[in-house]
Amino acid sequence: MTTIRKIAPLLLASCLAASAQGKAVTEERLVKADSEPGNWMSTGRNYGEERYSPLKQVTDDNVDNLGLAWSYKYEVDRVVEATPIVVDGVMYTTGAYSMVFALDAKTGEELWRYDPKVWRGIQGRGCCDAANRGVAVWGDKVFVGVYDGRLEALDASTGELVWSVNTLVDPDRNYTITGAPRIVKGKVIIGNGGAEFGVRGYITAYDTETGKQAWRFFTVPGDPAKGDESDTISMIRKTWHGDNYWKQGGGGTVWDSMAYDPDLDLLYIGVGNASFWNPMLRSEAKGDNLFVSSIVAIRPDTGEYVWHYQTTPGDAWDYTATQHIIVTTLEFAGKPRRVVMQAPKNGFFYVLDAATGEFLSAEAYGKLTWAKGIDPETGRPIFDMEAADYWSKGSEPKIVFPGSQGAHNWNPMSYNPDTGLVYIPQQVTMEYFEPLTEMDAKPPQAGVPNLGLVVPKVPETIEEIEQLAGIYRGKLLAWDPVKQEERWSQPYEHIANGGTLSTAGNLVFQGTADGRVLAYAADTGEKLWEQPVSSGVGAGPISYSVDGEQYIAFNVGWGGAFPITFGALAYRTHVVNDSRLYVFKLGGKADLPPVKRRTIELPNPPPLEADEATLAEGGELFALHCGVCHGLSAMSADIIPDLRYLGEQQHKDFLPIVFGLRSNKGMPPFGGILEPDQVESIRQYIISRSHHWRSELLKQDASRAEEGGESTGK
Numbered sequence: 001m002t003t004i005r006k007i008a009p010l011l012l013a014s015c016l017a018a019s020a021q022g023k024a025v026t027e028e029r030l031v032k033a034d035s036e037p038g039n040w041m042s043t044g045r046n047y048g049e050e051r052y053s054p055l056k057q058v059t060d061d062n063v064d065n066l067g068l069a070w071s072y073k074y075e076v077d078r079v080v081e082a083t084p085i086v087v088d089g090v091m092y093t094t095g096a097y098s099m100v101f102a103l104d105a106k107t108g109e110e111l112w113r114y115d116p117k118v119w120r121g122i123q124g125r126g127c128c129d130a131a132n133r134g135v136a137v138w139g140d141k142v143f144v145g146v147y148d149g150r151l152e153a154l155d156a157s158t159g160e161l162v163w164s165v166n167t168l169v170d171p172d173r174n175y176t177i178t179g180a181p182r183i184v185k186g187k188v189i190i191g192n193g194g195a196e197f198g199v200r201g202y203i204t205a206y207d208t209e210t211g212k213q214a215w216r217f218f219t220v221p222g223d224p225a226k227g228d229e230s231d232t233i234s235m236i237r238k239t240w241h242g243d244n245y246w247k248q249g250g251g252g253t254v255w256d257s258m259a260y261d262p263d264l265d266l267l268y269i270g271v272g273n274a275s276f277w278n279p280m281l282r283s284e285a286k287g288d289n290l291f292v293s294s295i296v297a298i299r300p301d302t303g304e305y306v307w308h309y310q311t312t313p314g315d316a317w318d319y320t321a322t323q324h325i326i327v328t329t330l331e332f333a334g335k336p337r338r339v340v341m342q343a344p345k346n347g348f349f350y351v352l353d354a355a356t357g358e359f360l361s362a363e364a365y366g367k368l369t370w371a372k373g374i375d376p377e378t379g380r381p382i383f384d385m386e387a388a389d390y391w392s393k394g395s396e397p398k399i400v401f402p403g404s405q406g407a408h409n410w411n412p413m414s415y416n417p418d419t420g421l422v423y424i425p426q427q428v429t430m431e432y433f434e435p436l437t438e439m440d441a442k443p444p445q446a447g448v449p450n451l452g453l454v455v456p457k458v459p460e461t462i463e464e465i466e467q468l469a470g471i472y473r474g475k476l477l478a479w480d481p482v483k484q485e486e487r488w489s490q491p492y493e494h495i496a497n498g499g500t501l502s503t504a505g506n507l508v509f510q511g512t513a514d515g516r517v518l519a520y521a522a523d524t525g526e527k528l529w530e531q532p533v534s535s536g537v538g539a540g541p542i543s544y545s546v547d548g549e550q551y552i553a554f555n556v557g558w559g560g561a562f563p564i565t566f567g568a569l570a571y572r573t574h575v576v577n578d579s580r581l582y583v584f585k586l587g588g589k590a591d592l593p594p595v596k597r598r599t600i601e602l603p604n605p606p607p608l609e610a611d612e613a614t615l616a617e618g619g620e621l622f623a624l625h626c627g628v629c630h631g632l633s634a635m636s637a638d639i640i641p642d643l644r645y646l647g648e649q650q651h652k653d654f655l656p657i658v659f660g661l662r663s664n665k666g667m668p669p670f671g672g673i674l675e676p677d678q679v680e681s682i683r684q685y686i687i688s689r690s691h692h693w694r695s696e697l698l699k700q701d702a703s704r705a706e707e708g709g710e711s712t713g714k
Helices: 010-022 027-031 120-125 231-237 279-283 462-469 561-565 567-573 612-625 648-652 654-661 676-707
Strands: 003-005 066-073 085-087 090-094 100-104 110-115 136-138 141-145 150-155 161-166 182-184 187-190 202-207 213-218 258-261 266-270 294-298 305-310 325-332 335-342 348-353 359-364 371-374 381-383 398-400 414-416 421-428 431-433 473-480 485-492 500-503 507-511 516-521 527-532 542-546 549-556 580-586
Touching (some): 100 141, 648 654, 654 676
Antiparallel strands (some): 066 580, 294 305, 325 335, 500 507, 507 516, 542 549, 549 580
């Protein structure tokens, strides 16, 4: 069942709906999106996903006069990653758990909302929070990919459900949907996530009117006993070896980026990492393992394969190619050339021929140690096996740059044709890679990441954490894609900062992990405007106009893999869950919502009642089942509750909570996966971590007292 709540006056809603229905979103409008600068009708504003607004009422000369026009408070204070869509004065956006909201784009008044009623306990199937990156609009419908695998079409004027399809090929595998659908030629196209949990990647196209499946494109081969779905699958199967790859799913999910070139009639998809990450367990450390970590071009009418380019052959480090893809025209050798651009996780910026996939150029845009460069003749990386091989017999565990968070993650970049620059949310990350043996590797299971690696531990002391945090740094990077070099950059203390928007007003907008939204001069990088907001920002902003006024909109609500899994680093941002949509305009006078930040207080744990063997077991079980959401080594940023601060009643209820008492609140049930004595071992481990954290904070207080600083709250 679904729930719809109408808030706005019926007359206003019907008037706006009539306006929207009068100018339905069509193929012609999307192809000519640049002729409608006041609208933002698709995820990247145009089919090439440039995320560039031609509006220039707000410029580098007057941006410091931006004020709040309106804000909207989301029902659920969780991760917000959506790019809003604006069509003829109506904004469509999403929050956590795939909830959809229609708002008056001028006033922020809610017109309708749609709740697909995702069972919150399903969150254990995903790696990276209950995120949703937005909707697509076509005709008189709004389309949303739902976290549990549904694709749904809603009436754009009322929010009523029109049709719903289950997109999953195997309900027993841990698939989720977090990405925004794309619509091309009357077909709505959606992928999925789950490679960390052992799934086989694919995307599917459905008829926008009926929901009938038009085609499906698998990105990796499946069970050979069932036969190959196409000649393309037969081709790529030759790049895989052994029997484990298809049993473990293979990975290669298409969980985010797509772009389309209407002149070439090519749909470009970004393909994710393999499953396992460990290539020895996955494919005997042999072969390129197509199409993982690849950009693939296909025909949108049929799903027919045209070409591919693999950024990281035989990927062993979670170097997805699902990062933002931009299709545009650049000048090469004095001639205009249609190109595909991407800055994937692996740290190289790629420029490819959009028609053929021919490799044109690539250079490192971030710190990396896994490769020495890209061979200019073949376009293949020159691997540095001494620095990055952790899987071969006799090799040692390795620390590799970048880590699984990438030199650039899902947070979208933008391209400004006026400056010729790409604006990338770049970051420095690293990862410790230690392989599991085949005996220790676990089969696909809900709530258990399927990496083939030892789960790393974080440093034990605050001093060591600060040293580690000094390595993880973010940056807004302005990159010249023709010269393949940095033009300018702005440093940030934290990683996982928001996507970018560039405009004809010579501006670049971006939000940050520590709860700020900013504007920079697009040509020089000079900071021109800054505003604190209620939470961290990961989503990309947009710009649109209504009644002659330009607006800048930011979705605010931190979450995702970094703050929930890497809490030891993320807690330093001090942001809290207060999810909102902020919309600014010149001379805006609306009251800004209060800005809250997390205060680190002393935990008060119960006495520890476990021996070293119990704590060791609890630590291993926590790492396997709990750390992906509650933080490695139980160090949390409190985006999902920090278990070191559990109260007396929560400790009493710990077993029923773990077995499903709070599944409706987003706590996955582990009944049938864990035994009661194992749950108690986990609880004792959490208590030990709480005592340890208390001790560290008291040491920090003592040090601050000597220096005359403030102490932790007691």
